[in-house]
Amino acid sequence: MNYESLQTALKHLPLGGLRYLEQVGSTNDIALAWAEEKKVRDYSLVVANEQIAGRGRNGRKWQTPPDSALAFSLLLRPNKVEASQLALFTALGALALTTTLQENYSLKAEIKWPNDVLIEGKKVAGILVEANWVGDTPTSIVLGMGINIHPTAVPPANELLFPATCLDVALSKPVVREELLSGLLNALIDWRPRLGGAEMVSAWDEHLAFKGQQVQVQGRARQVIHGTLLGINKDGSLRLDTVESIHFGDVHLRPSRV
Numbered sequence: 739m740n741y742e743s744l745q746t747a748l749k750h751l752p753l754g755g756l757r758y759l760e761q762v763g764s765t766n767d768i769a770l771a772w773a774e775e776k777k778v779r780d781y782s783l784v785v786a787n788e789q790i791a792g793r794g795r796n797g798r799k800w801q802t803p804p805d806s807a808l809a810f811s812l813l814l815r816p817n818k819v820e821a822s823q824l825a826l827f828t829a830l831g832a833l834a835l836t837t838t839l840q841e842n843y844s845l846k847a848e849i850k851w852p853n854d855v856l857i858e859g860k861k862v863a864g865i866l867v868e869a870n871w872v873g874d875t876p877t878s879i880v881l882g883m884g885i886n887i888h889p890t891a892v893p894p895a896n897e898l899l900f901p902a903t904c905l906d907v908a909l910s911k912p913v914v915r916e917e918l919l920s921g922l923l924n925a926l927i928d929w930r931p932r933l934g935g936a937e938m939v940s941a942w943d944e945h946l947a948f949k950g951q952q953v954q955v956q957g958r959a960r961q962v963i964h965g966t967l968l969g970i971n972k973d974g975s976l977r978l979d980t981v982e983s984i985h986f987g988d989v990h991l992r993p994s995r996v
């Protein structure tokens with residue numbers, strides 16, 4: 739992968755700009771800093787071959803060794819409606835990946851609410867959405883995604899909170915990162931006008947992992963809610979067979995048997 743190969747693979751997309759880095763701290767940091775430049779447009783993209791300070795959710799590290807993964811951050815300029823639906827951009831990214839894997843690779847993937855993509859119960863990708871703010875309005879959204887492509891992207895089992903896999907193993911063939919990225923961005927651009935709409939919520943619900951299973955959800959205050967996972971509510975919250983719906987936040991969703 740290099741700048742030219744990315745440019746060729748992505749030339750049919752309405753990208754605002756493209757940056758490719760062989761090695762970077764975090765692509766999200768580069769995109770957040772880039773977004774401060776007023777002229778930088780919607781769909782500007784930062785891709786790296788290696789991250790040495792990649793970030794996951796809840797302050798966790800995200801490893802991206804060289805040549806192993808697809809790590810990118812997409813800078814979006816939200817309109818007013820989108821700016822009030824920030825939490826849904828994680829689902830937008832997850833849905834874009836699951837639909838791309840299904841349509842372009844005939845691979846079934848599921849969404850572990852709110853931000854992970856799983857194949858056969860193992861994590862293959864994580865999403866971290868961050869934003870630049872003016873007051874309480876996000877002026878730019880950075881959708882960062884890390885996808886394990888080759889086995890070298892998967893951290894050793896003793897460092898994992900949840901089992902993980904990679905696309906080469908799931909498909910039993912090498913995946914070309916530029917091709918995957920092209921399909922994924924295409925799907926994301928296609929889903930974006932339906933953000934938060936009935937069609938998106940229903941597709942999200944269709945791809946939801948652990949549906950019908952007993953799960954435990956741990957909230958910010960460390961309280962654990964047990965129940966059967968029923969699906970996604972209209973507003974994107976999680977529906978369990980308990981009285982409460984689980985809204986976005988620092989939650990850890992686990993099947994009860996793990």
Ligand code: BTN
Pocket residue numbers: 763764765766767789791792793794795796798800809810811853854863864865866882883884885
């Ligand atoms: C998670 O599962 O906790 C989210 C992981 C998000 C990782 C991606 S890799 C590209 C972008 N840059 C980062 O530093 N993080 C995100």
